[in-house]
Amino acid sequence: MCPMVSDQPIKIGMVGVGYIGQIAHLANYMEMEGCEVAAIAEVRPGLRDAVQAHYGIPQAFPTHRDLLDNAEVDALVAVTRRHHVGPVALDCLQVGKHLLTEKPMAATLQQAEKLAAAAEKAGARYAVGYMKRYDEGVQLAKGLLDELLESGELGSLTLARLYCFQGHNFYDCAKAVGLGEARPEDLDAWPVAPDWLPQELCDDYDAFMNVCTHDINLMRYLFDGTPEAVRLDYRKEAGSVALFDYSDFPAVFEFETFKHGDWCEGVEIFFQRGRLTIRLPAPLLKNVSAQVTLQRDAEGDKEETFEAGQDWSFRRQARAFVDDLRENRDSIASGRDAVEDIRLAEDLWKGLVS
Known part of the structure; x- marks a missing residue:
């Protein structure tokens, strides 16, 4: 190289x-x-x-x-x-x-x-x-999380909750040119699901991989490792929940596509004496970083908001x-x-x- x-x-x-x-x-x-x-x-x-x-x-x-x-x-x-x-x-x-x-x-x-x-x-x-992973707010939160785990200030990490219910991407089609032309159908392609998965679940798996691997990847980034997959409670017409095991604490991931105007995706990390919260922006919303807050005691009367720069994760x-x-x-x-x-x-x- x-x-x-x-x-x-x-x-x-x-x-x-x-x-x-x-x-x-x-x-x-x-x-x-x-x-x-x-x-x-x-x-x-x-x-x-x-x-x-x-x-x-x-x-x-x-x-x-x-x-x-x-x-x-x-x-x-x-x-x-x-x-x-x-x-x-x-x-x-x-x-x-x-x-x-x-x-x-x-x-x-x-x-x-x-x-x-x-x-x-x-x-x-x-x-x-x-x-x-490049979102400035996410990187700020990652630094805070590492410090809290090292210092033990808030006690042990007890639970991680991730969620993605999607919403409006905040896009503007006028900023792209030449759209509307049909794609050729004879291009080289690989299967969109493993061969062991029943055919009736392949589209669902494909949709999961398109959206939810973002959250799986983010979880692994925040906690510096890959957990054990424990169980997937998948419901085609309702919300679904995945459970993971990090040995010292569980992580849950809730997901579904709901029709609403706002984008709803984020992470809550619970400690014995506090909570770190990351609220993610819509993917295509420019110059807006994740919102990060830290609650420093169990009563919740000491919440601090951390300001990240106005940048865009794609940029x-x-x-x-x-x-x-x-x-x-x-x-x-x-x-x-x-x-x-x-x-x-x-x-x-x-x-x-x-």
Whole structure:
């Protein structure tokens, strides 16, 4: 692996420039100092032409393979539909290109291990888009949590509660161009669920992986490890609950998609004599960080609010990807680490069919 310490801009290639590709990824790299979007690959010709013209990107290709063969880029950012992520990522990693993909990295543990191994064999930096780890409020809360655990100020950690009921993403379609063109149906794809899962649960598993791996990944980040999956109480038409065991304390995760105007997602960490709370913003709500509060005694009359900066987790993720490449360091959301999210998710869902 060659360190990237040059003062020259890091050249980024984008694979997939649909709605999320544009507003959550491409726009951030276009505005960032120290990098240059040198090429895009997009299978939809009208979208490809519109994005190239709108953003003034030097080169545009119909497939990621054409980009790999013909463009001079240092790294790739791939934002495709979930079942296409694996084949695209594998092609990029096998030729040694540094890579960031959207989450989840894969649908199955076997797929995830294959991708992580390809990155390691080629010496490529591989990051997965768990942007909540980059939220300034989340990082502030992580620092507080580490201090509280080390000092014992609030006693032992007794329970962690995570929840995600979704809501409104706060997006603005007018900020993306060229949308509406149908995708080709003959693209390379990997299965979206393990082969041991009953067919009637595959769509549910796919939806869980799309949204809830964010919270599984965040849990593992906050508590520095992967718990044991104890039980999943999954209810198709109601709220669901997953139970995890960290040995010293349990963690519960409540999830469902409810129709309401606000975004409802967060973490509560209970101690013997206090509680740390993280309320997460809607993913596409710019310049708003997670809200962090700390209750320092059991009576609740000593609550402190911590102010994080006005930044956006997607922007911070993009900046970190470029900085990590330049400094030749691993991402805090590396592909190897993200394998554990897939392992934990599979263990959780295996309980439904065992």
